[in-house]
Amino acid sequence: xxxxxxxxxxxxxxxxxxxxxxxxxxxxxxxxxxxxxxxxxxxxxxxxxxxxxxxxxxxxxxxxxxxxxxxxxxxxxxxxxxxxxxxxxxxxxxxxxxxxxxxxxxxxxxxxxxxxxxxxxxxxxxxxxxxxxxxxxxxxxxxxxxxxxxxxxxxxxxxxxxxxxxxxxxxxxxxxxxxxxxxxxxxxxxxxxxxxxxxxxxxxxxxxxxxxxxxxxxxxxxxxxxxxxxxxxxxxxxxxxxxxxxxxxxxxxxxxxxxxxxxxxxxxxxxxxxxxxxxxxxxxxxxxxxxxxxxxxxxxxxxxxxxxxxxxxxxxxxxxxxxxxxxxxxxxxxxxxxxxxxxxxxxxxxxxxxxxxxxxxxxxxxxxxxxxxxxxxxxxx
Numbered sequence: 001x002x003x004x005x006x007x008x009x010x011x012x013x014x015x016x017x018x019x020x021x022x023x024x025x026x027x028x029x030x031x032x033x034x035x036x037x038x039x040x041x042x043x044x045x046x047x048x049x050x051x052x053x054x055x056x057x058x059x060x061x062x063x064x065x066x067x068x069x070x071x072x073x074x075x076x077x078x079x080x081x082x083x084x085x086x087x088x089x090x091x092x093x094x095x096x097x098x099x100x101x102x103x104x105x106x107x108x109x110x111x112x113x114x115x116x117x118x119x120x121x122x123x124x125x126x127x128x129x130x131x132x133x134x135x136x137x138x139x140x141x142x143x144x145x146x147x148x149x150x151x152x153x154x155x156x157x158x159x160x161x162x163x164x165x166x167x168x169x170x171x172x173x174x175x176x177x178x179x180x181x182x183x184x185x186x187x188x189x190x191x192x193x194x195x196x197x198x199x200x201x202x203x204x205x206x207x208x209x210x211x212x213x214x215x216x217x218x219x220x221x222x223x224x225x226x227x228x229x230x231x232x233x234x235x236x237x238x239x240x241x242x243x244x245x246x247x248x249x250x251x252x253x254x255x256x257x258x259x260x261x262x263x264x265x266x267x268x269x270x271x272x273x274x275x276x277x278x279x280x281x282x283x284x285x286x287x288x289x290x291x292x293x294x295x296x297x298x299x300x301x302x303x304x305x306x307x308x309x310x311x312x313x314x315x316x317x318x319x320x321x322x323x324x325x326x327x328x329x330x331x332x333x334x335x336x337x338x339x340x341x342x343x344x345x346x347x348x349x350x351x352x353x354x355x356x357x358x359x360x361x362x363x364x365x366x367x368x369x370x371x372x373x374x375x376x377x378x379x380x381x
Contacts, residue, residue: 007119008094009061009104010054017051058120059127061102066132068103069122071159078113081106082157087114095119124161132156139169141181146188146246148174174242175233182228189246192221196255202290203274204262209295210316214269219258231261273316281308281373288315288322296338300325303334303351304374307365312340326351329359344368 020032062069070079070087077089077096085108089096098121108114127133138151151163182189191197201219208216224231235257236243243249259267274297277285282305289298297315303326312321326335326343334351337343352364365371 006094007089007116008054009118009120010052010057012118013052013057054120055123055126057104058102058122059130061104061120062122062127063130063132065102065104066127066130066156068106069127069132069156069159070101070103070116070119072099072101079116080159081108082159083108084158085110085112085114087116089116089119093119095121098122100124127156133161137166137169138163139166139173139177141177141185143181143185146185148178148244150174150244171237171242174244175236176229178236178244179228179232182225182232185246186225186228187221189249190252190254191250192254194254197258199276199287199290200255200259202292203270203276205292206274206290206295206297207270210273210320211269214266216266216270217262219261224258231257275315278313278322280305295320296323298323298325300327300333302327302329302331303355304329304362306340307368307371307373309373310341310344310369312338328355329362341369 016032020035067081067083069082072078073080073086077091077093079087079089079101081087081103087103087106087108095101095116100122101116101119102122103116104118104120106114106116106118133154133156135152135154138149138153140149141147142149150166150169152166153163154161201221204216204219207214208218235252238248238252243252262270274290275288277287278299279285280301284301284305286299286301286305289300291298299313299322301324306324306326312324314321321338324335324337324340324343325333326337328334334355335343335347337347348368352366355362356364363371363374
């Protein structure tokens with residue numbers, strides 16, 4: 001009698017055939033009757049009571065029910081079916097040591113780990129000619145590794161039998177897949193925190209707010225992620241090589257790529273209305289900082305470089321003054337002002353006292369409007 005706790009179907013087959021040979025089918029009567037009817041339909045010459053190997057049983061089950069082929073996913077008796085569901089057998093079951101099983105009887109519910117009742121250890125090569133193995137090229141984006149998978153795979157349902165690199169995947173397919181992946185994983189695929197790109201986005205956003213009649217394009221990160229197909233495909237091939245991983249994509253110059261999507265006339269308008277730099281009396285070109293939610297860009301500049309500057313610089317064709325963040329020689333903020341002339345006439349004198357105390361070797365004139373701006377640290381002769 002087969003051990004009721006073991007799922008090996010060959011034990012049941014052996015018990016059935018032994019009982020049938022002895023003419024004492026007993027509780028096997030229904031199965032014996034089914035077997036007799038099958039022999040009659042197949043015109044089999046005689047009753048076959050020879051032992052069948054577990055491997056033979058497995059091949060028969062697998063070819064009849066390929067969705068019940070299972071592969072081990074751990075060493076404690078958990079298997080994944082070709083259908084995609086998981087089943088479990090006891091770790092001390094004789095079948096639990098095999099990598100592949102064919103399952104003749106099981107209980108399973110979608111999304112839950114089921115139970116196998118009758119199994120047979122499967123030599124996966126024995127089903128090569130059963131017509132149940134599919135082959136296809138898998139070109140897909142892997143969110144875990146943030147890279148493109150390009151493999152030729154052999155599968156039975158959801159189970160992978162083997163795979164090998166696919167060196168010559170269709171480039172248009174690659175472009176489509178990566179652009180689609182950007183919608184989900186785009187924040188991790190590119191260097192969105194690049195300062196140059198962030199400033200470009202803020203400059204264009206400022207022009208949008210100040211001049212809606214220009215109909216500036218939306219280059220916000222959210223919009224770009226959802227519409228990668230409009231700006232990314234051309235740049236996915238660099239020097240004949242496709243950019244197929246986040247490591248590669250992060251090396252792309254996003255600022256230049258996004259800037260190139262803006263029509264030339266709007267590029268010119270952006271540079272005029274929201275310039276990147278302001279030139280101060282020393283000749284230095286100081287970068288403007290366009291900040292989210294603010295209509296007043298910030299000019300962080302050393303106070304000494306502004307000597308001789310009478311009025312606050314403006315953007316938007318002279319209509320919008322910048323916020324000046326005046327800095328010490330050590331580049332520490334000492335004053336914020338949007339009215340430089342007023343600052344020279346009032347608050348400057350208190351600032352001058354403090355600067356003379358902290359930086360006695362530097363030049364701090366009594367009349368800053370008529371003084372020459374200082375770029376270095378030496379006292380004016």
